[in-house]
Amino acid sequence: MAKKNNDFFVEKKPWSVVKDELLGCYFMPYVSKILHTYKPLVYVDCFAGKGKFDDGKPGSPLIALDVIDKCKESTRMESTQIEATFIDLYYADDLRNNLKNYPWVKIVSGKYEDNLANILQGKEHSNVFLYIDPYGIKALKCSVFDKLSKKNFNSIELLINMNSFGFIREACHVLGTSFNDREIFDDLVEFEPTKMDRTSESIEELNAIAGGDYWQEIINQYKNGIIDGYEAEARFSEQYCKRLGESYKYVLNMPLRIKKGQRPKYRLVHATNHPDGCLLMVDNICNRWEALQEIQSSGQLSFFEENYDNQIIDDTEIANKVIVHFSQYKVNTSLHESLAEFFVEYGPICSTGTVKKILKSLEASGQICITRNPCITKYGKAATYMSEDKNQKVYVRWIK
Ligand SMILES: C[S@@+](CC[C@H](N)C(=O)[O-])C[C@H]1O[C@@H](n2cnc3c(N)ncnc32)[C@H](O)[C@@H]1O
Structure with missing residues (x-):
């Protein structure tokens, strides 16, 4: 049984700041643009958390709601149809309390995988945006994303925080090897650390998350010393995005670092079938890069222009x-x-x-x-x- 990390919401950590910066900045132009389709927007934060961290900093729910408020205020459209649902397995009461200024939102207590179909029932022809921020990997079943892509929504976008190193670590356990790097795992506190072992159930579970067994060859290459753990993470992330690409035409794979020059800590994956959504995300990443570099480098300036992957731009x-x-x-x-x-x-x-x-x-x-x-x-x-x-x-x- 996975152990809940009760300290997660005590204080907002730098990686949460980085990922929220990206959610907030992307969501603003996304909402403005999507309202002009004159179709309803259905926003679902599938792993919403408490709404607010105990240190008072906003969590993803308040960030998204602030964006929605601003867009509603600034639009010239007479009416906007926006529905927002926040799901959390443990913190629905905190959500109700922290989101009480937004009586129109829906709060769902329970597992996202048990509730999503119901929330999206009858929402065909709407624009659906799912924010998926579990940190752990267990709840990420690829088949859920496949099924969603086949529904008749006007558009659907997924923004997934993929703990790719968490996946690699468990995949190593399952195939009888190990990978550890304190720099990565010590400050990337998982909400519910996943522990898997050398059983066929664990293999099946990882196959279901990855949407295939391609990860096994990657881990075997690592086990045989052909690649290192960081290369294994990069290859897994690339393959994972390719796999999602079977259901979503445009999948962006964005490594996120907490400090400049460090190895990526996890991946933000954006998936959509609409080219405009993909292009909006690209410009969002590039425009916000300066702000992210500030967070990542604690204000230290770089002499070279670097891209989202901390590579020198040529x-x-x-x-x-x-x-x-x-x-x-x-x-x-x-x-x-x-x-x-x-x-x-x-x-x-x-x-x-x-x-x-x-x-x-x-x-x-x-x-x-x-x-x-x-x-x-x-x-x-x-x-x-x-x-x-x-x-x-x-x-x-x-x-x-
Ligand atoms: C990483 S936290 C979310 C943080 C949030 N996005 C924020 O920025 O404030 C993950 C949350 O998922 C919730 N959770 C865990 N398993 C879940 C599941 N299967 N369905 C829905 N929520 C779940 C946990 O209670 C936790 O609050």
Whole structure:
């Protein structure tokens, strides 16, 4: 039986600050944009916690509700249809208390896996956003995400905090080896540490979380000394995102570090079937990178521009990747779809604006054909826009 970590909410830890920063910053443009679909928004925080940490800092529920309030205040739309549900297995009473200024929200006491289907019943044609922050890995069953992708929602997005090192550690136990790094495990306190052993039940459980048995080969490579534990985590995360990619077209894999220069502590995974959601997340990550670096480096400045993965950004390398990626589009392809596919392949290595700028220079040098519909502006000039919406479409096609 897993042991509950009662200290989790005593004080908000740096990694919670980093992940909440990302949730809050993404959720703001997401809500503003999604309201314009004129379809209801259904937000579910599946592992909501207490709403607020004991030190007074807001938890994910208050962060999301603050965003919803701000969006409602600033929109010119006459009415907005937003529903928010907060599920927690142990802290529903704290949630009721800490969210009492929001009488319109729903609070569910129980397990997310037992309640989600009911909450989403009849929500077809809505825009659904699920925030999934368990820390432990046990409740993350891949089949739940697969099933959701097949429902008839107007859109669905998942933001998952994946404790990938927690997975690797348990996978090692199960396959008769071990992995430990105090720097990672000491301050990444799991809410409910998972303990697995060398039984076929544990193997099945990990298969269900991972959505397949691909993790076993990775752990065997680690066991045989072919790769180290950090490489195993990186490979597992990559494969996990590929697996989610069977149900969601655009999956972003974002390693999160608590301190600059450190190895990632866990992964934030964003999955959607809509290219615009993916592109919004990419720009969110890039725009907020400075703020995150502040948190991660305790204010120390870096002399080099670094990306979300603490890698030095090299303009030539980005330009080369753009050429490699876009040269595969031999027939007209939506700009937003091809861009989102670029970031799924390489991660959020730069802003969408950077790639668009490179595409425009490739257009100028005749390497790529960019077709805009409409192709003329209202002033009768040739259109040069590089974004799509319901009134304008952009297609890219590689020429040579
Ligand atoms: C990491 S904490 C969530 C923190 C929260 N997102 C925040 O930022 O304040 C995980 C929460 O999941 C709850 N929990 C654990 N297992 C659960 C399950 N199967 N379904 C729903 N909630 C669960 C725990 O009670 C705990 O409050």
